[in-house]
Amino acid sequence: MTGPMARCAVTRAERRGTAPDGREPPAPAAARPRMSPEFHLHATATDMSVRDLLSGMRTRLRARGLPEALCGTVEIVLAEALNNIVEHAYADGKAGGIGLHAVLGPAGLTCTLSDRGTALTAPGLPAGRLPDIGAEPGALPEGGFGWFLIRSLTREVRYHRDGGISRLTLCFDLPGPDGAGG
Amino acid sequence: MELHETCHDGIRTVTVPEARIDAAAALRFKDAMRAVTADGPDHVILDLSQVNFVDSSGLGAIIAAMKQMGAGRRLDLAGLTPDVAKVFRLTRMDTVFVIHDRADGAVRRDAG
Numbered sequence: 698m699t700g701p702m703a704r705c706a707v708t709r710a711e712r713r714g715t716a717p718d719g720r721e722p723p724a725p726a727a728a729r730p731r732m733s734p735e736f737h738l739h740a741t742a743t744d745m746s747v748r749d750l751l752s753g754m755r756t757r758l759r760a761r762g763l764p765e766a767l768c769g770t771v772e773i774v775l776a777e778a779l780n781n782i783v784e785h786a787y788a789d790g791k792a793g794g795i796g797l798h799a800v801l802g803p804a805g806l807t808c809t810l811s812d813r814g815t816a817l818t819a820p821g822l823p824a825g826r827l828p829d830i831g832a833e834p835g836a837l838p839e840g841g842f843g844w845f846l847i848r849s850l851t852r853e854v855r856y857h858r859d860g861g862i863s864r865l866t867l868c869f870d871l872p873g874p875d876g877a878g879g
Numbered sequence: 880m881e882l883h884e885t886c887h888d889g890i891r892t893v894t895v896p897e898a899r900i901d902a903a904a905a906l907r908f909k910d911a912m913r914a915v916t917a918d919g920p921d922h923v924i925l926d927l928s929q930v931n932f933v934d935s936s937g938l939g940a941i942i943a944a945m946k947q948m949g950a951g952r953r954l955d956l957a958g959l960t961p962d963v964a965k966v967f968r969l970t971r972m973d974t975v976f977v978i979h980d981r982a983d984g985a986v987r988r989d990a991g
Contacts, residue, residue: 766965842935
Protein backbone atom coordinates (compact mmCIF):
# COMPACT_ATOMS: atom_id res chain seq x y z
CA MET A 698 0.00 0.00 0.00
CA THR A 699 2.96 2.36 0.52
CA GLY A 700 3.53 2.92 -3.21
CA PRO A 701 0.04 4.00 -4.31
CA MET A 702 -0.48 6.11 -1.16
CA ALA A 703 2.77 7.95 -1.73
CA ARG A 704 1.73 8.62 -5.32
CA CYS A 705 -1.65 10.04 -4.19
CA ALA A 706 0.11 12.43 -1.81
CA VAL A 707 2.28 13.75 -4.64
CA THR A 708 -0.73 14.21 -6.88
CA ARG A 709 -2.62 16.21 -4.25
CA ALA A 710 0.37 18.48 -3.68
CA GLU A 711 0.72 19.11 -7.41
CA ARG A 712 -2.97 19.85 -7.83
CA ARG A 713 -2.78 22.48 -5.07
CA GLY A 714 0.15 24.09 -6.87
CA THR A 715 -0.11 24.45 -10.64
CA ALA A 716 -3.16 22.99 -12.27
CA PRO A 717 -5.55 25.81 -13.17
CA ASP A 718 -7.54 23.62 -15.54
CA GLY A 719 -7.96 21.01 -12.81
CA ARG A 720 -5.98 18.41 -14.75
CA GLU A 721 -3.09 16.59 -13.22
CA PRO A 722 0.22 18.06 -14.48
CA PRO A 723 2.81 15.49 -15.61
CA ALA A 724 5.19 14.58 -12.83
CA PRO A 725 8.83 15.54 -13.38
CA ALA A 726 10.89 12.53 -14.44
CA ALA A 727 12.65 12.25 -11.09
CA ALA A 728 9.37 12.17 -9.19
CA ARG A 729 7.71 9.69 -11.59
CA PRO A 730 6.95 6.42 -9.85
CA ARG A 731 8.81 3.32 -11.05
CA MET A 732 7.16 1.61 -14.02
CA SER A 733 4.33 -0.47 -12.63
CA PRO A 734 5.23 -4.16 -12.32
CA GLU A 735 1.59 -4.97 -13.04
CA PHE A 736 -0.41 -4.21 -16.18
CA HIS A 737 -3.51 -5.20 -18.08
CA LEU A 738 -4.12 -5.63 -21.81
CA HIS A 739 -7.22 -6.52 -23.74
CA ALA A 740 -8.00 -8.19 -27.06
CA THR A 741 -10.96 -9.49 -28.98
CA ALA A 742 -10.86 -13.11 -30.08
CA THR A 743 -9.53 -12.58 -33.61
CA ASP A 744 -6.12 -13.44 -35.05
CA MET A 745 -5.29 -9.80 -35.76
CA SER A 746 -6.30 -8.57 -32.32
CA VAL A 747 -4.16 -11.33 -30.77
CA ARG A 748 -1.22 -10.02 -32.83
CA ASP A 749 -1.75 -6.53 -31.44
CA LEU A 750 -1.93 -7.81 -27.88
CA LEU A 751 1.29 -9.80 -28.28
CA SER A 752 3.03 -6.75 -29.72
CA GLY A 753 1.81 -4.58 -26.83
CA MET A 754 2.95 -7.22 -24.35
CA ARG A 755 6.44 -7.41 -25.86
CA THR A 756 6.79 -3.62 -25.77
CA ARG A 757 5.87 -3.57 -22.07
CA LEU A 758 8.21 -6.44 -21.14
CA ARG A 759 11.08 -4.77 -23.02
CA ALA A 760 10.38 -1.48 -21.26
CA ARG A 761 10.66 -3.32 -17.95
CA GLY A 762 14.10 -4.63 -18.83
CA LEU A 763 13.29 -8.27 -19.58
CA PRO A 764 15.95 -9.90 -21.79
CA GLU A 765 14.96 -10.53 -25.42
CA ALA A 766 15.14 -14.32 -25.03
CA LEU A 767 12.61 -14.25 -22.21
CA CYS A 768 10.38 -11.82 -24.14
CA GLY A 769 10.43 -14.39 -26.95
CA THR A 770 9.59 -17.25 -24.59
CA VAL A 771 6.63 -15.33 -23.16
CA GLU A 772 5.39 -14.38 -26.63
CA ILE A 773 5.53 -17.99 -27.86
CA VAL A 774 3.56 -19.25 -24.84
CA LEU A 775 0.98 -16.46 -24.92
CA ALA A 776 0.52 -16.88 -28.68
CA GLU A 777 -0.32 -20.57 -28.20
CA ALA A 778 -2.67 -19.94 -25.27
CA LEU A 779 -4.40 -17.07 -27.12
CA ASN A 780 -4.77 -19.13 -30.30
CA ASN A 781 -6.44 -21.84 -28.22
CA ILE A 782 -8.92 -19.30 -26.85
CA VAL A 783 -9.71 -17.96 -30.34
CA GLU A 784 -10.02 -21.44 -31.87
CA HIS A 785 -11.69 -23.36 -29.03
CA ALA A 786 -13.17 -21.15 -26.30
CA TYR A 787 -14.74 -18.85 -28.90
CA ALA A 788 -15.12 -21.57 -31.55
CA ASP A 789 -18.64 -20.33 -32.36
CA GLY A 790 -17.04 -17.45 -34.25
CA LYS A 791 -18.20 -14.91 -31.70
CA ALA A 792 -15.29 -12.47 -31.23
CA GLY A 793 -15.49 -12.31 -27.45
CA GLY A 794 -13.14 -10.49 -25.16
CA ILE A 795 -9.80 -11.71 -23.82
CA GLY A 796 -8.00 -10.07 -20.90
CA LEU A 797 -4.33 -10.35 -20.05
CA HIS A 798 -3.17 -9.46 -16.56
CA ALA A 799 0.59 -9.53 -16.07
CA VAL A 800 2.48 -9.26 -12.79
CA LEU A 801 6.24 -9.02 -12.69
CA GLY A 802 7.59 -9.92 -9.26
CA PRO A 803 10.65 -11.37 -7.57
CA ALA A 804 9.25 -14.87 -8.03
CA GLY A 805 8.88 -14.41 -11.79
CA LEU A 806 6.37 -13.25 -14.35
CA THR A 807 2.76 -14.34 -13.98
CA CYS A 808 0.34 -13.87 -16.88
CA THR A 809 -3.36 -14.58 -16.48
CA LEU A 810 -5.55 -14.84 -19.56
CA SER A 811 -9.29 -14.55 -19.00
CA ASP A 812 -12.17 -15.22 -21.38
CA ARG A 813 -15.91 -15.80 -21.28
CA GLY A 814 -15.90 -18.52 -23.92
CA THR A 815 -16.58 -22.23 -23.61
CA ALA A 816 -14.88 -23.82 -20.61
CA LEU A 817 -12.14 -26.41 -20.98
CA THR A 818 -13.99 -29.67 -20.44
CA ALA A 819 -11.23 -32.26 -20.22
CA PRO A 820 -10.30 -33.17 -16.65
CA GLY A 821 -7.02 -31.34 -16.18
CA LEU A 822 -5.01 -29.41 -18.74
CA PRO A 823 -3.47 -31.20 -21.73
CA ALA A 824 -0.19 -32.91 -20.87
CA GLY A 825 1.42 -31.35 -23.92
CA ARG A 826 3.52 -34.24 -25.15
CA LEU A 827 5.65 -33.74 -28.23
CA PRO A 828 3.92 -35.37 -31.22
CA ASP A 829 5.78 -38.31 -32.74
CA ILE A 830 8.16 -36.90 -35.34
CA GLY A 831 10.01 -40.12 -36.00
CA ALA A 832 7.75 -40.96 -38.91
CA GLU A 833 8.47 -40.52 -42.61
CA PRO A 834 8.60 -36.86 -43.66
CA GLY A 835 5.32 -37.35 -45.53
CA ALA A 836 3.63 -38.40 -42.27
CA LEU A 837 4.93 -35.60 -40.06
CA PRO A 838 2.31 -34.00 -37.81
CA GLU A 839 1.27 -30.47 -38.78
CA GLY A 840 -0.27 -29.66 -35.41
CA GLY A 841 -0.37 -30.68 -31.77
CA PHE A 842 2.65 -28.56 -30.81
CA GLY A 843 0.79 -25.81 -28.95
CA TRP A 844 0.45 -27.34 -25.49
CA PHE A 845 3.90 -28.87 -25.82
CA LEU A 846 5.37 -25.38 -26.28
CA ILE A 847 3.30 -23.97 -23.40
CA ARG A 848 4.41 -26.76 -21.03
CA SER A 849 8.04 -26.61 -22.16
CA LEU A 850 8.44 -22.89 -21.60
CA THR A 851 6.52 -22.31 -18.36
CA ARG A 852 7.25 -23.16 -14.74
CA GLU A 853 3.59 -23.68 -13.91
CA VAL A 854 0.19 -23.55 -15.65
CA ARG A 855 -3.12 -23.30 -13.79
CA TYR A 856 -6.69 -23.19 -15.03
CA HIS A 857 -9.72 -22.01 -13.12
CA ARG A 858 -13.33 -21.55 -14.22
CA ASP A 859 -15.60 -19.43 -12.09
CA GLY A 860 -18.73 -17.40 -12.80
CA GLY A 861 -18.55 -18.08 -16.53
CA ILE A 862 -14.96 -16.85 -16.76
CA SER A 863 -11.98 -19.05 -17.63
CA ARG A 864 -8.66 -18.00 -16.18
CA LEU A 865 -5.44 -19.55 -17.45
CA THR A 866 -2.42 -18.60 -15.37
CA LEU A 867 1.04 -19.00 -16.89
CA CYS A 868 4.12 -18.62 -14.68
CA PHE A 869 7.61 -17.90 -15.98
CA ASP A 870 10.91 -17.90 -14.14
CA LEU A 871 13.09 -14.82 -14.41
CA PRO A 872 16.78 -15.31 -15.21
CA GLY A 873 18.04 -13.87 -11.91
CA PRO A 874 17.23 -11.61 -8.97
CA ASP A 875 18.04 -8.53 -11.06
CA GLY A 876 16.66 -9.96 -14.29
CA ALA A 877 13.56 -7.80 -14.18
CA GLY A 878 15.37 -4.65 -13.20
CA GLY A 879 13.91 -1.58 -14.77
CA MET B 880 0.87 -13.81 -48.98
CA GLU B 881 3.38 -12.70 -51.58
CA LEU B 882 6.62 -14.67 -51.53
CA HIS B 883 9.79 -13.62 -53.31
CA GLU B 884 11.71 -16.24 -55.25
CA THR B 885 14.97 -16.52 -57.05
CA CYS B 886 16.59 -19.45 -58.81
CA HIS B 887 20.31 -20.19 -59.01
CA ASP B 888 22.15 -23.35 -59.98
CA GLY B 889 19.05 -25.49 -59.82
CA ILE B 890 18.06 -24.33 -56.33
CA ARG B 891 15.03 -22.15 -55.76
CA THR B 892 15.21 -19.71 -52.85
CA VAL B 893 11.87 -18.51 -51.49
CA THR B 894 11.92 -15.49 -49.19
CA VAL B 895 9.08 -14.65 -46.80
CA PRO B 896 8.86 -10.84 -46.73
CA GLU B 897 6.71 -10.73 -43.59
CA ALA B 898 7.59 -10.55 -39.91
CA ARG B 899 5.24 -13.29 -38.73
CA ILE B 900 4.01 -16.70 -39.80
CA ASP B 901 1.31 -17.06 -37.14
CA ALA B 902 -2.33 -18.09 -36.93
CA ALA B 903 -3.29 -15.02 -38.97
CA ALA B 904 -0.83 -15.83 -41.76
CA ALA B 905 -0.41 -19.63 -41.75
CA LEU B 906 -3.03 -20.51 -44.36
CA ARG B 907 -1.94 -17.72 -46.75
CA PHE B 908 1.67 -18.83 -46.35
CA LYS B 909 0.83 -22.48 -47.09
CA ASP B 910 -1.18 -21.56 -50.21
CA ALA B 911 1.55 -19.23 -51.47
CA MET B 912 4.16 -21.95 -50.93
CA ARG B 913 2.04 -24.43 -52.89
CA ALA B 914 1.91 -22.01 -55.82
CA VAL B 915 5.61 -21.14 -55.76
CA THR B 916 6.84 -24.76 -55.43
CA ALA B 917 4.27 -26.33 -57.79
CA ASP B 918 6.95 -26.75 -60.44
CA GLY B 919 10.60 -25.98 -60.90
CA PRO B 920 13.64 -27.22 -58.96
CA ASP B 921 13.36 -30.15 -56.58
CA HIS B 922 15.54 -28.32 -54.05
CA VAL B 923 13.97 -25.31 -52.37
CA ILE B 924 15.44 -23.14 -49.62
CA LEU B 925 12.99 -21.16 -47.51
CA ASP B 926 14.67 -17.95 -46.36
CA LEU B 927 13.13 -16.97 -43.01
CA SER B 928 15.58 -14.20 -42.15
CA GLN B 929 12.85 -11.54 -42.24
CA VAL B 930 10.49 -13.62 -40.06
CA ASN B 931 10.88 -12.90 -36.36
CA PHE B 932 7.98 -14.97 -35.04
CA VAL B 933 6.49 -18.38 -35.83
CA ASP B 934 3.81 -20.00 -33.65
CA SER B 935 2.61 -23.62 -33.85
CA SER B 936 0.22 -22.69 -36.68
CA GLY B 937 3.14 -21.28 -38.64
CA LEU B 938 5.29 -24.28 -37.79
CA GLY B 939 2.50 -26.56 -39.03
CA ALA B 940 2.27 -24.53 -42.25
CA ILE B 941 6.01 -24.86 -42.88
CA ILE B 942 5.77 -28.64 -42.32
CA ALA B 943 2.75 -28.74 -44.64
CA ALA B 944 4.69 -26.76 -47.26
CA MET B 945 7.44 -29.38 -47.14
CA LYS B 946 4.96 -32.28 -47.37
CA GLN B 947 2.97 -30.80 -50.23
CA MET B 948 6.14 -30.58 -52.36
CA GLY B 949 6.01 -34.36 -52.59
CA ALA B 950 8.47 -37.20 -52.20
CA GLY B 951 11.88 -36.83 -53.80
CA ARG B 952 11.92 -33.06 -53.35
CA ARG B 953 13.60 -31.17 -50.56
CA LEU B 954 12.78 -28.06 -48.51
CA ASP B 955 15.62 -26.57 -46.46
CA LEU B 956 15.36 -23.58 -44.13
CA ALA B 957 17.72 -20.65 -43.75
CA GLY B 958 18.20 -17.53 -41.65
CA LEU B 959 16.26 -18.51 -38.53
CA THR B 960 15.90 -15.57 -36.12
CA PRO B 961 16.16 -16.34 -32.36
CA ASP B 962 12.47 -16.86 -31.49
CA VAL B 963 11.91 -18.92 -34.64
CA ALA B 964 14.98 -21.05 -33.92
CA LYS B 965 13.65 -21.65 -30.40
CA VAL B 966 10.37 -23.10 -31.73
CA PHE B 967 12.22 -25.39 -34.16
CA ARG B 968 14.66 -26.53 -31.47
CA LEU B 969 12.00 -27.26 -28.82
CA THR B 970 9.77 -29.22 -31.21
CA ARG B 971 12.85 -31.03 -32.58
CA MET B 972 11.94 -29.87 -36.08
CA ASP B 973 15.58 -28.79 -36.33
CA THR B 974 16.30 -32.52 -36.72
CA VAL B 975 13.79 -32.86 -39.55
CA PHE B 976 14.81 -29.88 -41.68
CA VAL B 977 18.27 -29.01 -42.93
CA ILE B 978 18.81 -25.51 -41.52
CA HIS B 979 21.38 -23.12 -43.02
CA ASP B 980 22.66 -19.96 -41.36
CA ARG B 981 22.10 -17.95 -44.52
CA ALA B 982 20.19 -18.66 -47.73
CA ASP B 983 22.94 -17.40 -50.06
CA GLY B 984 25.60 -19.47 -48.31
CA ALA B 985 23.38 -22.54 -48.62
CA VAL B 986 22.99 -22.05 -52.37
CA ARG B 987 26.73 -21.64 -52.90
CA ARG B 988 27.64 -24.69 -50.85
CA ASP B 989 24.92 -27.03 -52.09
CA ALA B 990 25.44 -26.05 -55.72
CA GLY B 991 29.22 -26.22 -55.54
